[in-house]
Amino acid sequence: MADNKQMTCATCKPKGLCGGKGLVTLKDGAWANNPLAIQVLGICSALAVTNRLENSLVMGAALIFVTIGSNLFVSILRKVTPHRIRMIAEVAIIATFVILFDQFLKAFYWEMSKQLGPYVGLIITNCIVMGRAEAFALQNPPILSMVDGAANGFGYAVVLAIIGFFRELFGTGEIMGHKIPLFTDMYTPNQLMILAPGAFFTLGIVIAIFNIVKGPDKEEKK
Amino acid sequence: METSAWVILIAAIFTNNILLTNFLGMCSFIACSSQIKTALGLGTAVIFVMVMTTIINYIVYHFVLVNLNLGHLQFIIFIAVIAAFVQLVEMFVERFSPKLYFALGIFLPLITVNCAILGASLFMIIRNYNFMQSIGYGLGAGMGWALAIVLLAGLRQKMRYSHIPEPFKGVAIAMVVTGVLAMTFMGFAGMVSIQ
Numbered sequence A: 001m002a003d004n005k006q007m008t009c010a011t012c013k014p015k016g017l018c019g020g021k022g023l024v025t026l027k028d029g030a031w032a033n034n035p036l037a038i039q040v041l042g043i044c045s046a047l048a049v050t051n052r053l054e055n056s057l058v059m060g061a062a063l064i065f066v067t068i069g070s071n072l073f074v075s076i077l078r079k080v081t082p083h084r085i086r087m088i089a090e091v092a093i094i095a096t097f098v099i100l101f102d103q104f105l106k107a108f109y110w111e112m113s114k115q116l117g118p119y120v121g122l123i124i125t126n127c128i129v130m131g132r133a134e135a136f137a138l139q140n141p142p143i144l145s146m147v148d149g150a151a152n153g154f155g156y157a158v159v160l161a162i163i164g165f166f167r168e169l170f171g172t173g174e175i176m177g178h179k180i181p182l183f184t185d186m187y188t189p190n191q192l193m194i195l196a197p198g199a200f201f202t203l204g205i206v207i208a209i210f211n212i213v214k215g216p217d218k219e220e221k222k
Numbered sequence B: 001m002e003t004s005a006w007v008i009l010i011a012a013i014f015t016n017n018i019l020l021t022n023f024l025g026m027c028s029f030i031a032c033s034s035q036i037k038t039a040l041g042l043g044t045a046v047i048f049v050m051v052m053t054t055i056i057n058y059i060v061y062h063f064v065l066v067n068l069n070l071g072h073l074q075f076i077i078f079i080a081v082i083a084a085f086v087q088l089v090e091m092f093v094e095r096f097s098p099k100l101y102f103a104l105g106i107f108l109p110l111i112t113v114n115c116a117i118l119g120a121s122l123f124m125i126i127r128n129y130n131f132m133q134s135i136g137y138g139l140g141a142g143m144g145w146a147l148a149i150v151l152l153a154g155l156r157q158k159m160r161y162s163h164i165p166e167p168f169k170g171v172a173i174a175m176v177v178t179g180v181l182a183m184t185f186m187g188f189a190g191m192v193s194i195q
Helices: A005-012 A020-032 A041-047 A051-079 A081-106 A112-121 A119-126 A127-138 A142-172 A182-184 A194-216 B003-015 B026-031 B035-067 B071-096 B100-105 B105-113 B115-126 B129-159 B171-186
Strands: none
Touching: A005 A127, A020 A081, A020 A127, A041 A119, A041 A142, A041 A194, A041 B026, A051 A081, A051 A112, A051 A119, A051 A127, A051 A142, A081 A112, A081 A119, A081 B071, A112 A119, A112 B115, A119 A127, A119 B071, A119 B115, A127 A142, A142 A194, B026 B129, B026 B171, B035 B071, B035 B105, B035 B115, B035 B129, B035 B171, B071 B100, B071 B105, B071 B115, B100 B105, B115 B129, B129 B171
């Protein structure tokens, strides 16, 4: 699923011991191999929940929680899981964490849970979580896997927040429900941005910007 | 108020397209849309699996989970049902129709992780569809997804010969084109409506 370049990258330029490796892992997950903008994984939820910044932040937090948790447990159990049933074991672990988060939202933030609707449950099929478990946690010790999970979750959350920020700003002229002066007087909010097409355009542009910043040499299209 | 299953079917294809308005199934949508033939194969497989899994999940949810008061386990049960069903179909097709197996074979495992399938089941529960409505929704959502991926595949085939700015090549332009596609589908809005 996700590529193994992560592995080679983490080993080809070692900076000291586990601390250095942890740092490389962190940087790799959050920037160089950003799951959303570079690898284009898990875009379903990235598009669906980003009509408001608040939703994006909650979704980002959910994904960080789930990737850390599932990476940790997949990694702990990696030596006792039979290879043939590893997929279903991974799915079960991921689903457990998703249910935990869903119940938490329902108990303490009912409004938010209603707004996110089925998308919390859909974290289970989010390719990032599965991809990290498969590509990283199965081969690495628990602590490093947690770092990797955090890095990838963080990379995802940041891109989500960027998209959410611009969509809410241009779509409603507000940020987190507060009106932004310039955008309410001189600019007519464009409804299109909070509807579906706005999501596609924004993500397309974000990916393109990442491509520009990263330079044209890496042609690793999926 | 009862909405007829037909209305839900039409709405799920056009006005509430699961891909273009609910953004589900994007991963395989982007990855497998470079050729019309591939897109058609995947689309067909999705329609079939989606109808069957919504039916099974409806039965499992309303007759097993609700009775046992285990509604919160729906995620894990649904994903297990989908995975098991896909596996079963794969074995069945391989045994009885090798030709179909080669046409569909590679797409079937992909479907397990297609969020549109799980999403359709979750929407069915959230919107409280009854049995007939669920069938209509599953069929409509599958057809809508297939329609969208075939359309995008056609567009991408044409786009291969056009000049695209360097950073937009690949996924980025696909997203923008999908945005335009979503805009055209917004033209259907108001034709029929569900929730």
